[in-house]
Each structure stands twice: as structure tokens, then as C-alpha cells.
Ligand SMILES: Nc1ncnc2c1ncn2[C@@H]1O[C@H](COP(=O)(O)OP(=O)(O)OP(=O)(O)O)[C@@H](O)[C@H]1O
């Protein structure tokens with residue numbers, strides 16, 4: 156697939172040192188201004204035809220970045236270009252070439268049926284009336300909503316709404332697509348189908364930027380991944396490369412009951428320990444400890460955990476999730 | 487299929503589609519009172535009771551003529567569609583959180599925005615025509631037959647200017663979630679200020695001045711003149727003024743829309759409930 160020619164050449168999505176600050180105020184009478192730096196100097200570059208994943212915890216700035224790319228938010232500073240068009244100076248040119256799919260169950264006209272929702276956007280995107288019907292059928296088929304076309308969206312389940320979002324974003328067959336958590340609220344089978352659709356779009360030559368919280372999602376479909384934390388990219392590479400950053404590590408999982416805060420602190424300070432993540436389960440805690448390979452941790456750990464009820468201790472290979480956790484918890 | 491630039495015929499066609507077809511679809515999507523069991527009580531029954539209320543109030547207080555109240559109220563009730571219809575056409579986008587996909591589309595903003603006015607205008611005319619017909623049936627209101635074409639023109643122009651004004655109020659829906667408060671105040675203030683129930687010259691000077699730039703005022707004046715047997719030529723200046731007021735508000739509305747769209751991109755306030 157030859158890269159489409161466009162002014163500026165090169166990258167399909169180009170973000171240089173993007174910053175975005177929100178100004179909010181608290182208090183009813185005595186207004187107090189607060190500036191929230193959602194994105195703090197983010198740069199990325201997605202070549203045409205690539206499926207690029209943006210991975211990060213809640214509030215990392217993923218949606219903010221995508222909304223800047225979709226011309227819905229102005230950058231506070233930095234340059235952002237899509238197919239060579241600047242999102243600030245040429246928003247209309249950008250809008251014509253992008254599709255925007257966001258997660259969640261809002262954002263549709265509940266009182267209209269699925270087809271009318273799409274018909275409206277077909278007109279907004281200037282799809283020729285004689286092509287509209289066929290195109291709407293195609294995308295409904297693609298997202299698996301055939302047979303539900305004439306039902307009002309207010310009766311749709313969350314997953315169905317999510318599929319309709321997807322259909323709407325694909326309607327005008329844009330060369331660049333932005334997906335903001337496209338599988339949120341979709342059941343596992345449905346999510347797999349959505350991922351399949353996204354992969355196929357990438358194979359068909361679309362440039363795609365996708366955000367997600369799920370490592371395996373990024374791992375399974377993205378060609379390149381950037382991990383974003385607190386408004387900055389903390390790591391970037393192929394899923395393989397990110398994994399190799401933790402490949403020389405070993406992961407110890409300990410399931411225990413009521414580990415005191417003090418002990419957690421001591422574990423962190425053990426020689427060879429790179430990171431410690433604590434996940435609170437119903438009764439127990441799951442400690443995931445990443446350490447340098449050959450650190451011989453288990454004995455020392457059990458020593459520290461004396462007096463604590465330990466359910467299970469296990470060693471395992473690091474996964475992309477471990478790479479991610481280590482990236483977003485350090486610093 | 488994605489096209490970089492549309493040729494002129496395609497552009498015109500796109501404009502017309504968004505204006506007419508898009509306007510209608512979005513009306514169905516956003517106008518709450520569109521179902522018959524909402525439309526009949528809200529847009530027909532309640533306005534009829536308003537006409538009757540003021541006619542009988544005037545009668546028992548011995549002020550105004552029946553024609554004064556019938557014409558005033560029948561024309562005024564078209565503002566319900568104009569004001570609330572247009573407010574919903576924009577504010578409810580926020581409610582459904584559809585502003586993001588809408589504003590991320592390259593659609594022509596003039597067509598997108600003004601097209602939403604057409605169904606609202608038609609609905610406004612419908613309410614007023616119903617008001618006049620019901621008054622003829624129930625109250626025996628009979629304007630001279632030769633005044634009917636002029637009255638029709640007046641009604642269409644007034645409904646249009648109310649729609650233009652409603653657009654301006656609706657634009658604030660891009661900025662604030664509480665836009666219906668503004669619309670409520672405007673609606674009832676106009677009942678007082680625009681000479682619907684009280685002759686203009688009885689109002690304080692400030693309000694009389696304000697009335698000149700609000701919709702309804704000139705339309706109602708023209709309507710009363712025509713219903714009283716006056717010739718169309720004498721009503722035309724008022725009809726023209728009403729049209730001018732409407733065009734002014736529609737233009738202001740569009741500029742506000744563009745301003746608030748830009749403002750929203752700056753502040754990031756779209757789709758926050
Ligand atoms: N409209 C807004 N006004 C004020 N602050 C905002 C606004 N939108 C986002 N923020 C703040 O900006 C930061 C980044 O938010 P953003 O939605 O971009 O994160 P995210 O990575 O998409 O998170 P999530 O995974 O939870 O969707 C957060 O601290 C958030 O509170």
C-alpha cells in the first residue's frame with residue numbers, strides 16, 4: 156500500500172510538543188481558578204497505514220490528545236497535524252479526512268433509529284445520497300448490527316451503542332481514524348470482533364490511533380505503542396520492544412492477607428526490587444513485585460512477611476502489562 | 487470515497503441536503519414535543535387556553551376588543567416553537583452528548599445551523615394558524631376576507647423572526663447547560679413587552695424601546711391593522727420591520743454560534759453535562 160501523498164509528506168499523524176491546559180474553577184461565590192495540565196509536552200508520529208496504540212492510566216491525557224487531533228480542542232501550545240493539515244489553521248481539511256469513535260454509551264440521537272443516526276451523519280459528511288443507502292448497509296453489516304437498523308437507539312444495549320459509534324466513524328471511509336477506548340462496555344466476544352474490525356481497517360491501509368487501558372488489546376493489534384502517564388509519553392516502541400524492557404526481569408506474585416504498610420515499604424527497598432504494585436482483592440492483597448533476574452527474592456520476601464498469612468507465592472515471566480505497570484508507577 | 491474538495495455543484499447540493507434533510511432529521515432527534523401526546527397539549531391545547539383566558543379576562547374587565555386579544559395571542563403563540571424549538575435544537579445536543587461528533591464533522595455551519603430553523607418555523611406557523619381557526623370557531627372571530635393573504639404573510643414572517651430570535655437564545659446552549667432558564671425568561675418577558683396583552687404605549691419607555699428590536703412586536707401590530715380592515719400597503723412597513731428584526735437575530739445567532747464553537751474548543755466544555 157503506497158503512502159498517500161499529502162502536503163508535508165511523511166507522517167499521517169504528527170504531534171509536536173503538545174501541551175493542553177484546562178482552566179476550571181471551584182467554589183460557587185468565591186471562585187478559585189485551577190489550571191489542570193492534562194497534556195505536558197507530548198510528541199508522537201504515526202506513519203500512514205500504521206495502527207498506533209496510546210496506552211495509559213485514567214487521567215493520563217489520552218482523550219485530551221485525541222480531541223485535539225479531532226479539532227474539538229485547541230492545543231495550548233505545540234503543533235498538531237493530520238495528513239499534513241494543521242488542526243488549528245485548517246480544521247475543515249482535517250475533519251474531512253478523519254473518523255472519530257469514542258467509547259461509552261452517550262453521543263447518539265436516542266430518539267432516532269440506527270439508520271437515521273447514520274443518515275444524518277452521511278449528509279454532514281457529504282456522502283452522495285445515491286450512495287448513502289449502500290454505504291449504511293455496509294457499515295451496519297461490518298459492525299454486526301444488521302437486523303436492528305429500524306430500532307430506536309434508546310433501546311440499544313451499551314455494546315450496540317458502541318457498535319453504532321463505530322459504524323458512524325467509518326461511514327465516510329476516512330483515511331485516518333481515531334478510536335478512544337472502542338471496546339469499553341463491549342462484552343469479550345464483541346470486543347474481539349471490534350478489535351478484528353480495527354485490525355482489518357489497518358490492513359486496508361488506514362492510519363489508526365487507538366487508546367486503551369488494556370495491555371493485551373494493544374499487544375494483540377497495535378504495531379506500535381506509546382505509554383502515556385501524566386500527560387507525557389514515558390515509553391514508545393513495538394509491543395515486543397516494550398516487553399523487552401522488562402524481559403530481563405522476574406515477576407513474583409504474592410497473595411497475602413493484611414500486609415502492613417511498613418512491610419510494603421521494606422519490600423520496595425529490598426535489593427533487586429524494581430517495582431511493587433499492590434492490588435486489593437476482596438479479602439486478600441495481590442503484590443506484584445518486579446525484580447532483576449536472579450534476584451533470589453522469595454526467601455527474603457517470606458522473611459519480611461513473617462506473621463502475615465500468605466496464600467500463595469509464584470514466579471512468572473513478565474508480560475506487557477508488567478512493562479506498563481512499571482512505567483506508569485515509577486516516577 | 488472521501489473527497490478532499492467538493493466541486494461547486496456538489497457543495498451546493500451538500501448545503502441543501504444539510505439544510506433541508508439534516509434540519510428535519512435533527513428536528514426529529516431533538517424536539518421533545520414532537521410526539522402527538524406531547525405536541526397536542528403543549529403546542530395546541532395550552533395556547534388555545536391562553537387565547538381564551540385573555541379574551542375572557544379582557545371581556546370581564548371591560549378592556550380591549552376580542553380581536554385585540556385574538557390577534558395578539560394567536561400570533562404570540564408561534565414564539566413557543568421559535569424559542570423552545572430552537573433552544574432544544576442546540577441545547578439537547580449537549581444532553582445527548584452529540585456535540586463532539588457533530589462539530590468534528592466538516593458540515594457547512596450555515597446549513598447545519600439555519601437548517602434547524604425550518605421545521606421550527608413551520609411548526610410555529612401551524613400553532614398560530616390553529617389559534618386563529620379555533621378562535622373563529624369558538625369565539626366567532628371574523629377578520630375581513632381580503633385581509634387573509636396579508637395575515638398569512640404576517641404569520642410566516644413573525645414565525646420566522648421568532649425562530650431567528652430562538653436561534654440566538656439557543657446558541658447559548660453551546661456555552662451553558664442552563665439555557666432553558668434564559669428561554670423561559672425571554673418567552674414570558676416577550677408576552678409583556680411585545681404588545682401582546684397590553685398596548686405598547688401603556689408600557690414604560692424603556693420597554694417600548696426594547697420592544698422595537700424584539701420579534702412579535704411589529705408582526706402583531708401588522709396583524710391587528712390587517713384584521714381591523716386596514717390595507718396591506720399600510721401593514722407592509724411593520725411586516726418589513728419584523729423581517730428585519732428576525733434577520734438581525736438570525737445573523738447574531740450564527741455569529742454567536744461560531745463564537746461559542748470556537749470558545750468551546752478553547753475551553754474544552756463541549757459535552758460536559
Ligand atoms: N473538559 C475538561 N475540563 C477540565 N479538566 C479536564 C477536562 N477534560 C479532561 N480534564 C482533565 O485532564 C486530565 C486528562 O484527562 P483525559 O480525559 O485526557 O484523560 P484520559 O487519559 O483519557 O483518561 P481515561 O483513561 O480516564 O479516559 C484529567 O486530569 C482530567 O481531569
Ligand SMILES: [Mg+2]
Pocket residue numbers: 217218219335
Ligand atoms: Mg479518556
